[in-house]
Amino acid sequence: MTKHLLLVEDEPLAQVRISTIIRKHRPDWVVADTVQSISELEQALKNQAIFDLILCDIHLADGLSFRAFQNKKIKIPIIFITAYDEYALQSFEHNCIDYVLKPIQEERLVKAFEKVESLIQSPVSEGFSSEFVDKFIQRYTQKTFKRRFLTKIGTKLSFTSVEEIAFFYSEGGITFLVTSNSSQKFMTDHSLNELETELLNPNKFYRINRSFIINLDNLLEMKPYHNGRLVLSLNAKSEEVIVVARERVNEFKSWIDQ
Known part of the structure; x- marks a missing residue:
């Protein structure tokens, strides 16, 4: 009808x-x-x-x-x-x-x-x-998102603004944030689930797989990868290949378009 x-x-x-x-x-x-x-x-x-x-x-x-x-x-x-x-x-x-x-x-x-x-x-x-x-x-x-994260180097505490963060990733049960350009790595007390659902602006940050959340503003390039996935290049170095999970590729492309 x-x-x-x-x-x-x-x-x-x-x-x-x-x-x-x-x-x-x-x-x-x-x-x-x-x-x-x-x-x-x-x-x-x-x-x-x-x-x-x-x-x-x-x-x-x-x-x-x-x-x-x-x-x-x-x-x-x-x-x-x-x-x-x-x-x-x-x-x-x-x-x-x-x-x-x-x-x-x-x-x-x-x-x-x-x-x-x-x-x-x-x-x-x-x-x-x-x-x-x-x-x-x-x-x-009143809906607001986190603007900065407390980071620690040795005994020194400082803040990292969300604009400076290229991506978050989880390894061995610990969540890290990596800054753009300098690629410095810091531990954070927040899980990826908490970051994704409560703390980060969904128009800027996207969870590309179980272990990574990226900042769109730091995305430089994306290319086809094995098994229908995408591999990403960000404005920061990573010890691992940063890959969009196959089941998230279509949604990820739509997210970028918006």
Whole structure:
């Protein structure tokens, strides 16, 4: 059954990514309109009746798209798209159909589509109050990431900013960070899981395999490697070949594109 979608996204590559997934998995769905700003979204919402679903990035160039929903009766389902995790979004889970994290995973977006199809028969929202929007924006903007790490050389303590870090890696149960250019290595008290899920900005850092998290700003080159993997060159020396796991290659490429 044909559905008409409103796509709210200001990143061209993300628009292409989403549209490609729609054509592949829901060829009968149509992106009826694409908007890139809060003001454009407000205009589009004046004609809600022509849309069956909204795919909405939260953070647009001119602010949080969520402001456009303030005090409006939203009668169609919304899938929010964001670089932030579920803890920042718990306050409005009951007001939307689903949310998808960036970098966008194809399987995850398809699951959101399936959820829409199972729930689309009934209205999903009674509108968002000013109090609710203010609370959401406060929680959203409070989401911060670690800006520096405490490092130690002998008995001397110092700080390393995240901008100086080329990659993190784990070896023998210990996590290390390696700085760009100088390639100095320091131990850190945080596990890779903690770094990936809580401390590092997912728009800058990506876990390429079980043992490595890289900083996109320090990526110099990538080449095809054995068994469908990618080998990376970073702005820092590594004792090991830095390889993107085969099961993460497609997602890694999409992450770079965004």
